[in-house]
Amino acid sequence: DTGVSQNPRHKITKRGQNVTFRCDPISEHNRLYWYRQTLGQGPEFLTYFQNEAQLEKSRLLSDRFSAERPKGSFSTLEIQRTEQGDSAMYLCASSSDWNEDEQFFGPGTRLTVL
């Protein structure tokens, strides 16, 4: 499988719990993006990594959110003390240095906070 993969695909949690999502980009892609998509809306940019460096973060990424890409390969997105408003689809995408504009998306992780 050469596409972007995300795990888990679905996560149900109780308010106040911490959750962590994983994204495995296409292997030769140095650029990795996280987005959040709520029902009926387009994806909203959260953060961007180039290799292991987190180069851009949206104001949407509150201090309860943290993302890492420690070895420049897979990335994790952690949400601490989840709130019901965090319920959304979390999408990961990757792109290459030579074709940065074509982002390949993973299937997403759907988070439901009860």
Next chain:
Amino acid sequence: AQKITQTQPGMFVQEKEAVTLDCTYDTSDQSYGLFWYKQPSSGEMIFLIYQGSYDEQNATEGRYSLNFQKARKSANLVISASQLGDSAMYFCAMRAKYTGGFKTIFGAGTRLFVKA
């Protein structure tokens, strides 16, 4: 501020006919890229087509073409010979290369229904 506007929440088209999905954008950047993505009910985002702000020719990819009118700041997607499998959400997106950094912004989407 950068913004993408898709004014058609839903569109219907007869199978085998062409359909145009509207997109207008706003940016002060001179260098930007415009994209269209398809999102079927399964949820994955599928890249369809890209247009750079300095590209003189309208982008085409198979049955998809992007009608780029820079002065009007519009980037409409034209799907020719619609197929039942084209039924999906379609998102217009933009990345402003200098002022927008690495951020891609998306419109609210248009849901396309293809009728047999």
